[in-house]
Amino acid sequence: MSSKSEKLLRVNMWISKYLLMAFPFVAGTVIWAYSTPGHGIELHGLIWEIFSWNFMIWFVLLVYFIMSLVFWQTFREKILTTLTFSKERDERESFISGRASKATFYSTLSMLILLFFLSGLHVHINKKPKEEVVDGKHGTITIDYKFEFVNTAKKNVDGDENKKGNFLALDGIPFTQESLLLFLILYHIASYHIFTRRRLGDA
């Protein structure tokens, strides 16, 4: 690793520590704001300014932290090794970790496939009123499978008057749960193959 990325890694580790240490103050700021009328809009004073600035800095750094986790492998491995209590002190533990990762990969993948299947599945069992009973059939069962890429219903709700004049409005992820699950399944398989190929290329 170059000295530049080592320095950046050190900075990121300091940011991680700050995020952890400052979390109680951030939580305190949120509780303080919500416990006052107007959810903190009418709060003034030096202490409130310090707390709110801390909250803003913390949130911006949190976004940077999450982006680094996604896009920087070295940082991701360093942070997530600590968070998941993984141990790789020698070759035996690396071997065990590799086996566990493979088992986790397959079990997570199978769980995602199950959730993907359930996310698009619609089963309706209806009981007919007595007057509509035909040939002794008292009800109907409808099985349907639907896949939508984006959440169109949510988009229409969001397009109300409250959004007028907004420079930027970000309300969660616009994709449906089935498209997200499909993305995660494909991402899981692709990342496994990319890392395997990279390792094979190194060997």
Next chain:
Amino acid sequence: MGKVPTKLSIQSKIHVCRAEKRITQQELADAIGVTRATIISIEKGNYNPSLELSFRIALYFGKNIQDIFYVEESDEQ
């Protein structure tokens, strides 16, 4: 050429070498840069060390790899 079994049971004489040298599992682990749990696993035959680690162990005891590790006859073919 003879038929080679698909699975070999590799055993070690590390405990014997340790006893000769009068060192503990922890001391050996520290000397070759692994954990004590790894030494225990190798001694019990639960873990096959890499070629590099096998050489490190052999070098530490001043012996050949064959003097420390041996293959036990296995029924599995």
